[in-house]
Each structure stands twice: as structure tokens, then as C-alpha cells.
Amino acid sequence: MASFNLKINGKSRSVNADEDTPLLWVLRDELNLVGTKFGCGIGQCGACTVHVDGVATRSCLLPASRLTDSEITTIEGLATKELHPVQEAWKTLDVPQCGYCQAGQIMTATSFLKQNPAPNNDEIRNAMHGNLCRCASYNRIEKAVALAAKKLS
Amino acid sequence: MENQNKTTFSRRNFIKTSALASGGILIGFNFITACKETATPPVDVANLDFKDFNAFIKIAENGYVTIFSPNPEIGQGVKTSMPMIIAEELDVPWEHVTVAQGALDNKNFTRQVAGGSQSIRFGWDALRQTGATARQMLVNAAAAKWGIDAKDCKVSNGMIDNGSGETFHYGDVVNEAALLEVPENVTLKDPKDYKIIGKDAINVDIDKIITGEPLFGLDYKEDGMLIASVLRPPAFGQKLGNFDDAKARSVSGVKDVVKFGDKIAVLATNTWAAMKGKKALEAEWMADGKMENTEDHDNELNKLLDSNKLDLRREDGDVKKAFAEADKVLTRTYESPFLPHNCMEPMNFYANVTADKIHLVGPIQTPAGTAKRIVDLIERNEEDIHLEMTRMGGGFGRRLYGDFALEAAEISNMAKKPVQVVFSREDDMAAGIYRPAIKYRISASVKDGEVTGYHLKEAAINSNMYGLIPNFFPAGAIQNYKVETGSYNSNITTGAWRAPYTNFLAFAEQSFFDELAELLEVDAVKLRLNLLKNVQHGADDRIQYSAERMTDTIKLAAEKSNWGKTKSGVYQGFAAYYSHNTHVAEVVDVVMKNGKPTVDKVTVAVDCGIVVNPTGAKNQVEGGVIDGIGHAMYGNFSFEKGKPKDTNFNTYRLIRMKETPIVETYFVDNKLSPTGLGEPGLPPAGGALANAIKAATNQRLYNQPFDNYLNPINTELKT
Ligand code: FES
Ligand code: FES
Numbered sequence: 001m002a003s004f005n006l007k008i009n010g011k012s013r014s015v016n017a018d019e020d021t022p023l024l025w026v027l028r029d030e031l032n033l034v035g036t037k038f039g040c041g042i043g044q045c046g047a048c049t050v051h052v053d054g055v056a057t058r059s060c061l062l063p064a065s066r067l068t069d070s071e072i073t074t075i076e077g078l079a080t081k082e083l084h085p086v087q088e089a090w091k092t093l094d095v096p097q098c099g100y101c102q103a104g105q106i107m108t109a110t111s112f113l114k115q116n117p118a119p120n121n122d123e124i125r126n127a128m129h130g131n132l133c134r135c136a137s138y139n140r141i142e143k144a145v146a147l148a149a150k151k152l153s
Numbered sequence: 154m155e156n157q158n159k160t161t162f163s164r165r166n167f168i169k170t171s172a173l174a175s176g177g178i179l180i181g182f183n184f185i186t187a188c189k190e191t192a193t194p195p196v197d198v199a200n201l202d203f204k205d206f207n208a209f210i211k212i213a214e215n216g217y218v219t220i221f222s223p224n225p226e227i228g229q230g231v232k233t234s235m236p237m238i239i240a241e242e243l244d245v246p247w248e249h250v251t252v253a254q255g256a257l258d259n260k261n262f263t264r265q266v267a268g269g270s271q272s273i274r275f276g277w278d279a280l281r282q283t284g285a286t287a288r289q290m291l292v293n294a295a296a297a298k299w300g301i302d303a304k305d306c307k308v309s310n311g312m313i314d315n316g317s318g319e320t321f322h323y324g325d326v327v328n329e330a331a332l333l334e335v336p337e338n339v340t341l342k343d344p345k346d347y348k349i350i351g352k353d354a355i356n357v358d359i360d361k362i363i364t365g366e367p368l369f370g371l372d373y374k375e376d377g378m379l380i381a382s383v384l385r386p387p388a389f390g391q392k393l394g395n396f397d398d399a400k401a402r403s404v405s406g407v408k409d410v411v412k413f414g415d416k417i418a419v420l421a422t423n424t425w426a427a428m429k430g431k432k433a434l435e436a437e438w439m440a441d442g443k444m445e446n447t448e449d450h451d452n453e454l455n456k457l458l459d460s461n462k463l464d465l466r467r468e469d470g471d472v473k474k475a476f477a478e479a480d481k482v483l484t485r486t487y488e489s490p491f492l493p494h495n496c497m498e499p500m501n502f503y504a505n506v507t508a509d510k511i512h513l514v515g516p517i518q519t520p521a522g523t524a525k526r527i528v529d530l531i532e533r534n535e536e537d538i539h540l541e542m543t544r545m546g547g548g549f550g551r552r553l554y555g556d557f558a559l560e561a562a563e564i565s566n567m568a569k570k571p572v573q574v575v576f577s578r579e580d581d582m583a584a585g586i587y588r589p590a591i592k593y594r595i596s597a598s599v600k601d602g603e604v605t606g607y608h609l610k611e612a613a614i615n616s617n618m619y620g621l622i623p624n625f626f627p628a629g630a631i632q633n634y635k636v637e638t639g640s641y642n643s644n645i646t647t648g649a650w651r652a653p654y655t656n657f658l659a660f661a662e663q664s665f666f667d668e669l670a671e672l673l674e675v676d677a678v679k680l681r682l683n684l685l686k687n688v689q690h691g692a693d694d695r696i697q698y699s700a701e702r703m704t705d706t707i708k709l710a711a712e713k714s715n716w717g718k719t720k721s722g723v724y725q726g727f728a729a730y731y732s733h734n735t736h737v738a739e740v741v742d743v744v745m746k747n748g749k750p751t752v753d754k755v756t757v758a759v760d761c762g763i764v765v766n767p768t769g770a771k772n773q774v775e776g777g778v779i780d781g782i783g784h785a786m787y788g789n790f791s792f793e794k795g796k797p798k799d800t801n802f803n804t805y806r807l808i809r810m811k812e813t814p815i816v817e818t819y820f821v822d823n824k825l826s827p828t829g830l831g832e833p834g835l836p837p838a839g840g841a842l843a844n845a846i847k848a849a850t851n852q853r854l855y856n857q858p859f860d861n862y863l864n865p866i867n868t869e870l871k872t
Binding site for chain 1: 226227228229230353355356358359360362363364365366367368369371372374380405406423424425426428495496497498499544545546547548549577578768769772773775776777778779780783801802803807808809810811813815816
């Protein structure tokens with residue numbers, strides 16, 4: 001068992017967890033931030049995507065104890081006073097079906113749009129390829145990323 | 154099934170009202186009783202009590218409405234569309250409506266089920282009646298206050314008007330309405346006056362979903378709850394032998410290890426520790442029956458198709474004679490593997506079994522049946538159960554089976570602790586209840602340019618087709634027609650999977666018709682339309698598809714997709730299928746990119762009657778079509794010695810963004826009662842895709858997943 005501090009959504013949080021515990025389970029089980037989802041546990045589905053220093057990262061394979069110097073943002077910390085433009089776009093286009101994958105999709109999209117604020121369609125499809133949606137809401141995800149890009153510019 | 158403005162059942166049987174202590178009115182109704190065509194009171198009507206209801210409408214003194222939706226949400230949008238129907242008849246602005254998941258108590262959980270795209274179809278009359286009854290009570294209360302006849306009042310958007318310039322908000326009269334008798338014979342709105350139905354309403358849980366609030370089963374927590382990670386026999390046909398849990402118990406955070414049946418649960422304070430503890434278990438597995446390979450299934454199903462040991466499901470005319478007299482006979486065989494559901498949220502359930510109560514929480518499509526099985530298993534009374542349903546991270550049929558909830562209850566009962574069973578993805582994919590592997594052999598006889606006979610044989614693991622399915626198209630359209638089925642019983646468990654029983658059947662038949670059209674040298678759409686002309690309306694009540702509705706749907710798809718008139722370089726494939734009471738036609742456009750076929754677009758025409766919520770409806774269709782394409786292309790699930798070869802997404806492939814076409818959906822415009830949408834978009838997709846690939850490459854695909862069979866040159870779809 002190790003004790004360490006993590007900076008999550010702008011707040012310092014103290015954590016007691018085994019050193020090898022992935023960030024995903026620290027978030028969900030220790031800090032009650034359950035918006036970050038478990039889908040596969042092996043980095044293949046993207047449901048667990050968070051931002052580590054602004055970059056979309058799979059939290060299911062990443063030991064939390066190594067992240068003491070990083071800024072971590074989860075879906076719960078994405079909106080400030082208002083919804084993030086990506087969340088807005090998701091709402092406008094009524095993207096979710098079951099909704100389970102969508103936090104991960106939104107986290108991937110926000111980080112991608114920071115790196116590429118004016119993507120073309122192929123770039124969007126490439127960027128979102130790593131996030132599975134079993135309900136196959138892919139058409140709307142694609143459109144929502146494009147809409148968010150417009151909102152952000 | 155013309156949309157009815159009046160329905161026959163008595164409102165007394167299912168509606169009761171009460172004044173709320175806090176002001177306002179609570180209207181309870183028994184959703185399922187109301188949905189039956191012959192509604193019978195659930196209990197002695199005179200002594201009705203709110204416990205007999207499973208859905209509620211609350212109207213507060215400010216006129217705002219809360220609707221407690223009775224059906225669990227698996228992603229088909231009923232939590233939004235069902236309240237829309239109530240709000241429409243109640244005639245309140247949608248913005249004034251809040252929707253909550255109906256709370257369940259131990260008497261009332263028994264009536265909910267989500268599956269088979271039936272929620273809307275069964276709920277349509279009952280939900281409209283309920284909304285209209287509530288509206289009428291408010292009007293009656295207002296009329297009494299004014300001392301006028303209720304008939305002289307007009308209602309719009311939560312306001313009642315007495316015709317002489319005076320108005321009441323609903324909120325002004327709720328307390329009076331709560332004291333009135335429930336009226337009989339209320340009038341339903343004319344569909345042309347709808348203000349909510351037919352307009353886009355965004356998913357009522359949208360804000361929670363996009364901000365990551367707790368909603369799903371896995372998000373549920375209780376103080377003192379332990380996470381249970383369960384080790385199950387790795388292969389079908391194995392049972393537990395000796396095991397050693399010393400290493401598992403030494404993992405920090407692990408609190409207990411419980412053996413139940415052939416399974417071992419590791420209980421820990423957090424998920425990571427539970428999963429590590431499970432990995433640290435040392436177990437021996439012993440043979441307990443056959444451990445089958447995919448090759449064995451292949452052989453068994455082929456043997457069935459070759460045998461005469463099939464069960465007759467439907468026979469019209471004389472198929473033997475038609476084949477004997479034919480100019481030509483076409484015979485083809487189609488094959489598909491098992492498929493796991495792979496709901497994005499792995500199976501999970503919370504149980505806390507104590508001396509006086511059994512508290513259950515989680516994502517389940519069949520709360521009633523599951524609760525019953527739990528009380529049988531742990532020998533308790535149904536009265537002890539309190540079951541709460543959460544939103545579900547996908548269902549696809551998997552959550553109809555309560556195995557995970559039974560495990561949770563059994564473990565909690567043994568460990569005397571609140572427990573949440575959490576499946577890893579590997580657990581989820583290996584736990585069974587798959588869509589069975591199936592083969593079809595279809596033959597048709599052709600004489601003088603007409604299809605004279607049709608013979609379909611099904612061979613499935615643990616059986617597949619049943620009920621009315623052998624009466625789907627082309628039953629009724631071909632004079633000599635025969636369907637037979639055979640089953641090989643395997644210890645690999647199987648069950649319903651999105652669009653059960655037809656998800657692969659539609660591919661086989663719709664591919665076959667494409668080839669038949671080729672043989673007859675007639676356009677593929679034309680062939681379907683010609684065959685539909687043979688169907689005599691009402692001649693056979695086992696036939697539930699409508700030739701007229703199917704014809705209109707096919708024509709709409711052909712028109713919107715520019716069937717036969719596309720620009721050069723676009724290759725089209727067509728399929729149409731009726732399932733779950735909805736008629737669907739699809740055209741897939743394939744283009745060649747770098748000499749390889751790529752799915753570009755799918756045009757879908759749907760007749761599901763009145764479209765309650767267009768944005769939600771389109772979402773369902775888009776999802777169903779892409780799901781159908783994805784599984785036809787990539788769904789590859791096989792067994793070696795009873796063990797699934799793939800148990801996670803590194804090797805088991807699901808369709809991803811770059812492989813998805815754009816789906817364009819069009820609804821046939823009519824005013825017929827609504828039917829379901831969660832499933833019927835899926836079945837035609839595989840066939841339309843295969844037919845388009847044929848048009849583009851000249852390669853016919855008979856086996857799924859296509860990705861395993863496409864000629865090397867046709868590998869673009871592999872990305
Ligand atoms: S749970 Fe992390 S990628 Fe799937
Ligand atoms: S919305 Fe269900 S998995 Fe994406």
C-alpha cells in the first residue's frame with residue numbers, strides 16, 4: 001500500500017492504493033470519480049480515456065502512483081462553469097445511445113481538437129478510431145467532433 | 154392496424170390518483186396491465202393501493218410534471234420516448250417534464266422488461282390513455298371551479314381555457330383534480346395535432362452522460378461493499394477440481410474467498426485487488442462433458458443439413474414437385490459463427506442479502522424472472538426483494554439473462570457482505586450465452602422465369618428459429634414453400650442477441666435473393682416487388698408482415714438511394730427485411746478505393762409507424778445498421794476444446810470509426826401505431842453489404858465474417 005498525491009481536475013487528492021493500481025481504479029474506487037469507464041482493461045477500447053497533462057491517455061494500464069507530477073483531467077472536470085464545446089456538440093447532436101463509451105469519446109475528442117483545431121473528416125475518423133462504441137453511434141460522434149471544431153474556432 | 158383514437162380497456166383497471174401531502178397530484182398506473190389487450194385488474198379494484206402500480210406521473214402545484222418511466226434503459230431511448238407519449242396527451246410543454254427511472258418496490262419490479270423492440274409497441278395505447286386521463290381530470294377540476302361543462306374548456310400547453318378569456322394553469326387545479334373520480338371515455342388526440350410526438354427530443358439523461366455522473370450499474374456504490382471477481386471454468390465442459398486460495402488471500406485488499414458451485418469468488422475492497430486476487434488463485438479443472446471445437450460444430454451442422462432429421466416449421470404447396478418440374482434449381486449454403494454480445498459495460502450486479510432483506514441493484518433487462526430465480530436459489534421469499542435497475546451500458550440481449558445477478562446474490566448470501574460482482578472483459582466474453590453458430594441451406598426452383606419453390610433448412614447450435622419466424626417473407630409470396638430446422642445440442646450456452654433469430658437468417662435469404670435475381674436476369678429490387686405482389690392480404694394470419702408496407706418501404710429506399718442510377722464507380726447492394734413488427738429496406742453503396750471495395754454509405758428506409766422521437770429513432774437505426782455491418786464483416790468467435798479463442802478486443806474485432814459508412818435514414822410517413830426500432834435495422838445490413846461487394850468485385854460471400862473470406866484483392870475493408 002502506498003500513499004501519494006494526485007492532481008485531478010485542478011485539486012490535490014491524497015490516495016492510498018497499491019503502487020501498481022491503474023489510474024482507472026484509483027479514480028473509480030478510491031476517489032469516486034466514476035465517469036471514467038472500464039471497458040476492456042487492456043488499452044483497446046478507450047472507455048477509460050482521461051487527460052494526462054492535456055493528452056488523451058488510457059487510464060486502465062497506467063499505474064496512478066507514477067503520475068504524481070502530472071495534471072489529470074477526467075470527464076467530471078471537463079466542464080468549467082459551462083459545458084465544454086465538445087460536450088455541447090454531443091448534446092446538440094444527441095450522440096449517445098447507451099452512453100457508456102461517451103465519456104471516453106469526449107475526452108479523446110477534446111484532446112485531439114486541441115492538437116488539431118481544424119481537422120478534416122479523415123483526420124477526425126483517424127483520431128476517433130481507437131474508441132469503441134458498441135452501440136455504433138459513430139456517425140454522430142464524427143459529426144459532433146466536426147461541430148465542436150466549428151464551435152471552438 | 155390503424156391508429157385508434159379510442160381504446161377499449163377500462164382506465165379504472167390501471168389508473169389511480171392521490172393528493173400529495175406536499176401539494177399536487179400523483180397518478181399511478183399499472184403499465185403492463187394496461188398494455189394487455191384485455192386488461193384485467195391486477196387485484197381487487199376496490200382495494201387498489203399504490204403498491205399495485207409501477208409507473209407514476211406527478212404534477213406539482215407549479216404545473217411541472219415528473220414522469221417515472223417504468224422501463225429500463227439499455228440505449229434504445231425508451232426512457233425518453235415513452236414519457237413523450239404521456240406528455241403529448243397530457244398536453245404539457247416538454248420543457249416542463251422531468252423523467253426519472255421508476256422506483257421499484259418488491260411488488261412492482263415484476264413488470265418491466267426491455268427487449269425485442271416491444272416497449273413502444275405495447276406501451277402506445279396505455280401511455281396515451283394515461284396522459285389523456287390525467288389531462289381530463291385537470292379539465293374536469295377547472296370546469297367545476299368555473300361552474301361550466303368540461304366540454305367547453307380548451308387545453309393547450311398546460312393551460313386550460315374556459316372560452317371567455319379566463320385560464321388556469323394545470324398547477325392551479327391539481328389539488329382539486331386529485332379529489333376527483335378517474336374519468337372514463339377520454340378522447341385521445343388526433344395525430345395531426347401532435348406537438349411533442351414527431352419532434353426531436355434529446356435523450357433525457359444527456360447531461361449526466363456527457364458530464365460523467367453516476368448512472369450505470371458499475372457506478373453503484375454502498376458503504377462496506379466488496380468487489381467480487383469470479384473465476385469460472387475456462388472451458389465449456391469443465392468443472393472445478395482442487396484449488397488453493399492462499400496466494401489470493403495474501404493480495405492486499407482481498408477480504409475473502411468464496412467457492413460456490415464450480416466457481417470461486419475473490420472479494421476485495423477494490424476492483425484491482427479483486428482482479429489480482431482472482432489471477433492469484435490456483436485451480437485445477439476437470440473434464441465434465443465434451444469440450445468442443447469449432448470444427449466439431451461445423452461437422453455437426455453440415456450433417457444436419459445433409460440429413461432428413463429436420464423439424465418441419467411450415468410447408469405450403471408441394472416443394473418436391475416444384476423442384477422436380479423446375480427449369481433450374483439454385484442451392485446455396487450460408488454460415489456464421491457464434492457471437493458474443495460485448496456490451497460496452499461488462500456484466501455486473503450488486504447484492505446485499507441480509508436476514509430481513511435482499512437488496513439488488515444493477516443493469517438487468519428481466520428484473521422479474523431474475524428475482525424469482527434468486528429467491529429460489531437462496532430459498533427466500535419474493536417479499537424480501539428490493540430490486541433497483543440502473544441505466545445499462547448496452548444490452549443486445551445479454552442482460553435478459555440474470556446469471557450475473559444470481560452470482561452476486563449467492564456470493565453475498567455466503568459471505569454475509571454487500572457485494573458487487575464485476576466481470577472483466579475476458580470474463581464477459583467467455584461467460585457464454587452467445588448468439589449460436591448457424592448454417593442455412595436454401596434452394597429455389599425456377600420455371601418459365603418464375604420462382605416456383607423455396608426450401609430453407611436451418612441447422613443451429615441449441616436451436617434458433619421458432620414461433621412465427623418461418624412465416625416471414627418469402628412465406629406467402631412463393632406457392633411451394635418449406636422451412637425446416639435442426640439443432641445440435643452443445644454445452645456452450647446460447648441465447649438472444651440483437652434481433653434474435655433473424656440477425657443471420659436475413660443475411661442468408663437476402664443474399665440468396667440477390668443471386669436468384671441474377672439467375673432470373675431481373676433487377677434485385679424488382680424481384681422483391683414482384684414476389685410481394687403474390688402475397689394475399691389477410692389470407693394467412695401467421696403472416697404478419699404487410700406486403701403493402703414492405704413494398705412502400707422498398708420503393709422509398711430505392712428512390713432515396715438512386716437505385717440503379719448511381720454514378721459510375723458506385724456499386725450497390727439491396728436487402729429488405731421485416732422483423733420486430735417493423736419493415737426495413739437498405740441499400741449499401743460500395744466504392745472501389747485503390748482497387749478495393751469500401752463501404753461508403755447506407756440508405757435506409759423504415760416503416761415503424763408513427764415516429765415518436767425522430768432523433769432517437771435515427772440513432773437506433775444508424776446503430777443497428779453499423780452493428781450489422783460490423784458483425785457481418787468482423788464478428789469471429791471460435792472454440793478450441795470448449796474454450797473461446799478470443800476474450801478481449803485485442804484479438805476480437807468490433808467495427809471502429811474508420812470502417813463505418815454514413816447511414817442515411819428515411820421513415821415512411823404514415824399514422825399507424827408505432828413499432829420498435831432497436832433491432833430491425835440490423836438484419837438487412839449484412840445482406841445488403843454482401844450484395845454490394847458482389848456488385849463491386851464479382852465475389853459472392855456466403856460465410857461470416859466476410860473479413861475471413863474476402864479474396865486477397867478485396868482487403869480494403871480490413872483497413
Ligand atoms: S478500459 Fe482502458 S482502453 Fe478499454
Ligand atoms: S453509446 Fe453505447 S457504447 Fe457507445
